[in-house]
Amino acid sequence: MTSVVGTFAEALVDFVEYYFGWLLNLLGRVLDVPLDLLGNVLYDTEPLILIVAIAAISLLVTRRMITTAVITAAFAIIHWMGYWNSAMITLNMVIVSAAVAIVIAVPLGIWAARSEFANPVIKTLMDFMQTMPAFVYLIPAVIFFGLGVVPGVVATVIFAMPPVVRLTNLGIRQVPVEMDEVAESFGSTEFQKLTKVQLPTAMPSIMAGINQCIMLSLSMVVIAAMIGGGGLGQDIVFALNRVDVALGFEAGLAVVLIAIALDRLTQALRDGGNGSELRT
Amino acid sequence: MKSLDDEFHGIMTAGLGSLRSKVTKPFRNALESIQASEGDRARMEAVFDEAENPLDEDGDEIAIRVRGLSKIYGKHPGRAMELLAEGHTKEEVQNLTGNNVGLYDVSFDVKKGEIFVLMGLSGSGKSTLERCLNRLIEPTEGQIVVEGVDLTHMDDDLLREVRRRKISMVFQSFGLLPHRDIKNNVAYGLELQGIREEERLRIAQETIDLVGLTGYEDSYPEELSGGMKQRVGLARALATDPDILFMDEAFSALDPLIRNEMQDELQKLHSRLGRTIIFVTHDLDEALKLGDHIALIKDGEIAQIGTPEEILRNPADDYVSSFVRGVDSTKVLTAELFMKKVTDKVRISQGPRTALKILRSSRRSSLFVVDHDDRLIGMVKQERLIRAVNAEGSLMDAVITDVPTVAADSLMKDVIQIMVTTDFPIPVVDGNGILLGIVDPSVAAEAYSEGEAIR
Ligand SMILES: Nc1ncnc2c1ncn2[C@@H]1O[C@H](COP(=O)(O)OP(=O)(O)OP(=O)(O)O)[C@@H](O)[C@H]1O
Ligand SMILES: [Mg+2]
Numbered sequence: 001m002t003s004v005v006g007t008f009a010e011a012l013v014d015f016v017e018y019y020f021g022w023l024l025n026l027l028g029r030v031l032d033v034p035l036d037l038l039g040n041v042l043y044d045t046e047p048l049i050l051i052v053a054i055a056a057i058s059l060l061v062t063r064r065m066i067t068t069a070v071i072t073a074a075f076a077i078i079h080w081m082g083y084w085n086s087a088m089i090t091l092n093m094v095i096v097s098a099a100v101a102i103v104i105a106v107p108l109g110i111w112a113a114r115s116e117f118a119n120p121v122i123k124t125l126m127d128f129m130q131t132m133p134a135f136v137y138l139i140p141a142v143i144f145f146g147l148g149v150v151p152g153v154v155a156t157v158i159f160a161m162p163p164v165v166r167l168t169n170l171g172i173r174q175v176p177v178e179m180d181e182v183a184e185s186f187g188s189t190e191f192q193k194l195t196k197v198q199l200p201t202a203m204p205s206i207m208a209g210i211n212q213c214i215m216l217s218l219s220m221v222v223i224a225a226m227i228g229g230g231g232l233g234q235d236i237v238f239a240l241n242r243v244d245v246a247l248g249f250e251a252g253l254a255v256v257l258i259a260i261a262l263d264r265l266t267q268a269l270r271d272g273g274n275g276s277e278l279r280t
Numbered sequence: 281m282k283s284l285d286d287e288f289h290g291i292m293t294a295g296l297g298s299l300r301s302k303v304t305k306p307f308r309n310a311l312e313s314i315q316a317s318e319g320d321r322a323r324m325e326a327v328f329d330e331a332e333n334p335l336d337e338d339g340d341e342i343a344i345r346v347r348g349l350s351k352i353y354g355k356h357p358g359r360a361m362e363l364l365a366e367g368h369t370k371e372e373v374q375n376l377t378g379n380n381v382g383l384y385d386v387s388f389d390v391k392k393g394e395i396f397v398l399m400g401l402s403g404s405g406k407s408t409l410e411r412c413l414n415r416l417i418e419p420t421e422g423q424i425v426v427e428g429v430d431l432t433h434m435d436d437d438l439l440r441e442v443r444r445r446k447i448s449m450v451f452q453s454f455g456l457l458p459h460r461d462i463k464n465n466v467a468y469g470l471e472l473q474g475i476r477e478e479e480r481l482r483i484a485q486e487t488i489d490l491v492g493l494t495g496y497e498d499s500y501p502e503e504l505s506g507g508m509k510q511r512v513g514l515a516r517a518l519a520t521d522p523d524i525l526f527m528d529e530a531f532s533a534l535d536p537l538i539r540n541e542m543q544d545e546l547q548k549l550h551s552r553l554g555r556t557i558i559f560v561t562h563d564l565d566e567a568l569k570l571g572d573h574i575a576l577i578k579d580g581e582i583a584q585i586g587t588p589e590e591i592l593r594n595p596a597d598d599y600v601s602s603f604v605r606g607v608d609s610t611k612v613l614t615a616e617l618f619m620k621k622v623t624d625k626v627r628i629s630q631g632p633r634t635a636l637k638i639l640r641s642s643r644r645s646s647l648f649v650v651d652h653d654d655r656l657i658g659m660v661k662q663e664r665l666i667r668a669v670n671a672e673g674s675l676m677d678a679v680i681t682d683v684p685t686v687a688a689d690s691l692m693k694d695v696i697q698i699m700v701t702t703d704f705p706i707p708v709v710d711g712n713g714i715l716l717g718i719v720d721p722s723v724a725a726e727a728y729s730e731g732e733a734i735r
Binding site: 063064179181188189203 | 282285288289292293411416440447449451460469471472473516520
């Protein structure tokens with residue numbers, strides 16, 4: 001039924017599985033570390049204590065009372081509806097996936113911005129990654145990592161990475177030439193130019209990318225329930241199978257509430273990126 | 281509710297910001313001192329200490345000497361240079377090779393401590409030239425010697441030190457870092473020098489005071505007007521205590537009033553601090569006002585170099601005269617040029633009778649009175665002299681001491697302004713009050729017609 005293209009993709013996956021299985025195995029174990037660490041905190045802490053902690057964190061990050069109230073309320077409602085455990089599993093995956101995606105994507109974006117050779121390659125790769133339907137990532141992920149949380153995280157990282165790469169690249173490229181001249185004429189090294197001029201100037205753009213990355217992570221983590229990711233996604237899949245409107249709506253609402261909370265939090269980072277947060 | 285929230289936000293932001301900066305300070309300081317590279321600095325200073333400043337024919341020190349400087353933008357600069365050497369024009373070279381000629385065979389000397397203006401139409405190569413001087417743009421050919429040191433073959437580490445300590449730049453659209461407050465913008469160059477935070481903020485504060493921005497240390501660039509932003513740009517450039525300042529159309533983005541103010545300010549700072557300044561502009565009035573020497577650039581080549589007066593009086597070619605056409609020369613020409621020797625003066629010790637005699641024989645209505653060091657005391661007129669003679673008084677009784685004077689470098693436009701309120705020649709005095717000469721009302725017309733002649 002498939003053409004040679006599909007056969008090639010399959011062969012490639014087999015090839016990777018056969019020769020780099022050990023590497024993928026290692027990668028899975030590495031990803032397990034932050035998942036376990038953060039998971040221990042999220043799963044084992046009293047929900048009420050966690051909600052207070054979340055309130056404190058959002059107060060520190062957003063430095064706004066109204067936004068803090070909104071974020072706190074979102075988690076309180078999730079708890080009240082009885083989706084706390086699922087929500088924490090989802091949150092765990094989102095935070096780890098987004099963090100890994102950002103750690104990989106920002107340097108990639110910087111590289112793309114500073115190298116005319118790397119730029120088209122990375123750009124094409126990102127186009128490919130972003131337009132490929134999200135579900136497709138699940139297939140090799142399952143082959144490489146089996147069922148569970150780790151393949152979900154890997155698929156999410158790939159899916160959520162492109163906007164950060166793109167907007168980091170764009171942000172740095174949009175730094176006015178005169179700014180580069182300022183850096184150079186005052187005797188910056190390349191590293192100083194990057195850290196003192198380009199990155200801070202590009203920060204609003206990078207933060208916008210990070211915000212998008214987190215939102216994409218959330219949507220992908222829900223989809224990853226199909227390969228055993230668990231969490232709210234699993235509730236939704238379950239509701240879908242049983243055509244349970246009430247369960248489906250509540251679990252869906254919980255996802256929306258997490259989305260709102262995460263959006264407000266990273267929005268604050270982005271606004272801060274325009275000045276206050278990164279100002280010295 | 282909203283405003284309360286905003287206030288809360290402000291307080292939290294400030295508090296967290298200062299907390300964070302305290303926590304990260306040791307790390308930042310450590311990182312910066314690693315990057316400061318004292319070795320390169322010592323090497324750079326040794327190189328400059330060893331070098332001897334070239335002198336020009338007047339024996340003045342030369343800060344920057346440029347010889348045969350060319351810049352070709354494009355892939356085949358060698359071919360383009362050959363064609364240019366064969367006498368092809370910029371356009372021909374561009375058509376033949378697809379390369380853009382930025383500069384071709386430019387040579388000049390900049391004296392230490394002067395303001396040297398690069399002027400020309402848009403696209404003539406002013407910015408290219410200035411950026412070649414600190415190798416922000418790598419020249420294709422030619423030599424740049426700064427304080428006796430050849431920059432053209434300098435390695436990157438040394439060149440970086442030169443940029444950190446010897447030369448700094450002011451930019452047309454200011455180039456302030458939006459995420460830094462004013463004091464940290466001004467301290468930027470010092471930070472790159474590896475100076476510790478307390479010290480560099482102290483120097484930044486001094487420089488901020490110097491450019492008249494006291495009180496704005498904690499503001500952000502977006503909160504300042506254009507003129508204030510450029511003061512910050514100037515302060516940032518001055519903070520590193522450079523010997524040489526590059527200013528690329530530094531005042532072009534400002535409106536005329538502020539621009540004038542900034543020009544005056546720059547002149548004041550320049551006479552106080554005495555740095556060598558290379559000032560790029562496309563505005564002749566600005567060039568004439570600021571420049572000790574002006575280089576007119578046309579299509580990447582120098583059309584003429586000279587003092588403002590030389591350029592106004594003897595434009596080298598049509599390009600230059602098309603530039604100076606329409607200039608009000610009284611804005612440029614100084615009193616010195618129109619000054620005449622004082623033939624009719626009297627010493628205070630000579631007494632009223634002698635004064636009256638001199639006055640009558642001079643066929644003037646007034647006479648200047650000086651002391652025996654030739655210092656101007658005032659002026660006498662016939663009427664009061666006669667009264668003094670009749671009353672057997674001294675010459676001093678007849679002297680009007682309240683006489684307007686001008687300096688040798690006063691602009692004619694100012695002199696003429698004084699002239700229209702008086703009916704006697706304007707005395708020109710030096711800093712010690714010594715009478716150098718007079719500017720006669722008749723020359724007002726001459727000054728104007730001089731402008732006409734240039735036109
Ligand atoms: N990076 C570049 N690549 C190719 N050509 C360039 C480049 N930069 C400048 N040029 C060309 O070199 C010439 C001189 O440009 P330059 O910017 O030095 O002029 P300018 O006198 O500073 O003009 P303006 O008053 O507009 O700033 C122009 O013809 C310009 O098109
Ligand atoms: Mg220019």
